[in-house]
Amino acid sequence: MDKIRLVLTVITIAIIVIPLVGTLLANQGNLLGLFVPPEINEFADDLIGGDDGPGLEPPTIVGEPHYDEESQTFSVSFEYKNSFPMDITIESLTGNIKCAAHRFPLGNASLSEPVSIDAGETGTLTVLGAWTDDAISHFGSAHGNQENVDVVLVDFAVDISGIQLQLDQGQMEQEMQVPNPAYQG
Amino acid sequence: MATILSKINWFGFVGGALTILMIVVSMFYPWWQLTVGDDLIKINASPVNTNFGFLDASFTIPFIWALNVIGLLTLLLSGVAMLIYSVMPTKSFAKPLLDFGYKKPLFTFLFFVIGLVAVTMILQAILDFNLPLMGSATNTLPIPFASGVTISVFLSAGFQWSFWLAVVAATLCIAARLYHKKVATTQQPAVTTATVPSTTTAS
Numbered sequence: 284m285d286k287i288r289l290v291l292t293v294i295t296i297a298i299i300v301i302p303l304v305g306t307l308l309a310n311q312g313n314l315l316g317l318f319v320p321p322e323i324n325e326f327a328d329d330l331i332g333g334d335d336g337p338g339l340e341p342p343t344i345v346g347e348p349h350y351d352e353e354s355q356t357f358s359v360s361f362e363y364k365n366s367f368p369m370d371i372t373i374e375s376l377t378g379n380i381k382c383a384a385h386r387f388p389l390g391n392a393s394l395s396e397p398v399s400i401d402a403g404e405t406g407t408l409t410v411l412g413a414w415t416d417d418a419i420s421h422f423g424s425a426h427g428n429q430e431n432v433d434v435v436l437v438d439f440a441v442d443i444s445g446i447q448l449q450l451d452q453g454q455m456e457q458e459m460q461v462p463n464p465a466y467q468g
Numbered sequence: 469m470a471t472i473l474s475k476i477n478w479f480g481f482v483g484g485a486l487t488i489l490m491i492v493v494s495m496f497y498p499w500w501q502l503t504v505g506d507d508l509i510k511i512n513a514s515p516v517n518t519n520f521g522f523l524d525a526s527f528t529i530p531f532i533w534a535l536n537v538i539g540l541l542t543l544l545l546s547g548v549a550m551l552i553y554s555v556m557p558t559k560s561f562a563k564p565l566l567d568f569g570y571k572k573p574l575f576t577f578l579f580f581v582i583g584l585v586a587v588t589m590i591l592q593a594i595l596d597f598n599l600p601l602m603g604s605a606t607n608t609l610p611i612p613f614a615s616g617v618t619i620s621v622f623l624s625a626g627f628q629w630s631f632w633l634a635v636v637a638a639t640l641c642i643a644a645r646l647y648h649k650k651v652a653t654t655q656q657p658a659v660t661t662a663t664v665p666s667t668t669t670a671s
Contacts, residue, residue, distance in 0.1 A: 287561050291549075291568040298541040306534035317531045323520075369522075372506070445505025447606075449618040 342408060342457070350462040355419065357461055358395070361408045365400040372399045373408065374442040380412055383433035383458060385425060389418035392436060410436075414464055423465030431460040477554040477651045480566065483640030484550030487573050490630065490637050491516055491543050499631040500584060502599070503624045514630065515539030515580045539576055546572035550641060557651045570645040573638040600625045 310316045342361035350357040365371055376394040381387060392412035400406035414422070426432045436457040439450040498512035510521040516539050520527040549569030553562045584601060591597045598607055604624040 287564040288567075291564060294545065295542075295568070298545070299538050302534040302537040302541075306530050310530055318529055320527055320529060322525070322527050374506075444508045445622045446508060447620040447622075449620065 344459050345407065348459065348461045350464060352464065354413070355464065356411060356413045359392075359410050359412070359459055359461070361410065361457075362405050363400065363408055364405045365402060368402055370399065370401045372397055372444050373406075374444070375440075376408065376410065376442075377440045378436045378457075379438045380434050380436055382421060382425070383435050385421070387418070387421045387425070388415075389421065389434060390414045412461075419465055422463050423467070426463055427465060427467045429463055430466050432463045434459060434461050475555075475557065475651070477557045477644050477647055479640050479647045480550050480554030480557070480570075480644030483573070483637055483644050484547045484554060484569065486633065486637035486640060487543055487547035487550060490573075490633050491540060491547070493630045493633060497628055497630040499580060499634060500601075500627050501625065504621050506622075513580075513584070515576050516543065539580075542572050543576055545569075546641070550644065554644065557648060563648075563652075566645060566648055570641040573634065573641050577634050577638050599623065602626050 306317065342363040345360050345362050348357050348359045363373075373394065374397045377391065378393075379391050380389045382389055390413050392410045395409040395411050398406045398408050422432060436459065437455075439448070439455055439457075441448045494514040494516045497514075498517070499514040501513070502511040503509070504511075508522070512519050512521065514536075516536050518528070518532045518536055520529070546569040549565045553565040553569060556562055557566075588599045588601060591599050597609070598605055600623055602625060604622065606620055606622050609619040609621060
């Protein structure tokens with residue numbers, strides 16, 4: 284009976300020690316690899332734009348912005364290339380709009396509808412914005428003679444496939460030209 | 469036939485069979501699952517198979533893989549020991565097999581739960597990151613290289629049915645140990661004692 288107990292104890296020790304020592308020996312040249320496999324590093328590089336990674340590419344404006352006088356709203360279309368190694372869905376995108384010259388707050392903007400973009404493909408995002416009454420006054424008083432006014436989209440908050448990115452003030456600004464709702468030309 | 473069946477420790481038999489079934493099930497259905505974002509990242513954890521899924525890609529951490537191999541072998545031997553013991557509970561080797569087998573499903577279960585709780589506590593203490601064990605939460609990722617960018621993620625976690633199967637298997641193995649006395653006592657062969665008359669010799 285004691286022999287059986289001894290054999291069972293030896294088996295218990297062996298099934299604990301052998302896998303641990305085997306894994307340790309397999310990674311003896313790179314102990315960090317025990318906890319962080321190389322695939323994770325490669326994936327992180329792809330995502331954040333490491334050595335040859337794509338990184339985050341800013342969207343580019345396509346076409347002319349449209350303005351609806353009645354509702355004081357405008358729409359701008361952007362093209363965005365999904366350079367990540369995976370399909371993504373941009374669920375929402377919000378930001379504040381400021382006058383590029385005076386940093387005057389003009390209103391806010393948001394994505395018209397969620398957009399799904401496959402890996403490596405380019406998708407079109409339509410952003411809708413609304414001017415405040417103060418913004419209309421500012422357009423009239425400060426830019427009355429300009430048909431189009433330079434504005435910047437700041438304080439981005441993007442929801443990509445359930446992950447929300449909030450860019451702090453001054454981190455990323457998207458410049459664009461919008462039709463002046465108070466153009467007196 | 470009835471005599472043979474009555475000799476079996478049924479708690480041990482079902483406990484051992486469930487332990488082996490649990491190993492097979494745990495290879496495919498994790499005990500605990502964490503989902504990040506809209507199925508963007510998935511962590512499937514069990515003592516025999518733990519993997520990290522990122523969309524179509526799947527990663528295994530070597531150290532955790534080694535722990536999984538230990539868990540798998542431990543549970544497998546425990547299940548086999550319990551099955552052998554339970555059909556022959558009165559044999560001389562039965563008690564060592566029972567002692568070897570009955571605690572391991574419980575210890576594996578405790579090790580898994582304590583490990584999970586420890587990981588969540590460490591993440592909370594060091595990175596101020598709240599990882600839910602059950603339920604959902606929205607958390608801010610502590611990413612040092614992304615200064616000026618706040619990344620929030622929606623996390624959803626929960627124990628799966630295979631976890632509760634493990635609870636049942638561990639409970640039955642403990643019950644087998646408690647029931648062993650009864651099985652062993654009822655199966656003791658009748659011992660006849662004969663009184664040998666004592667003789668005294670005068671020197």
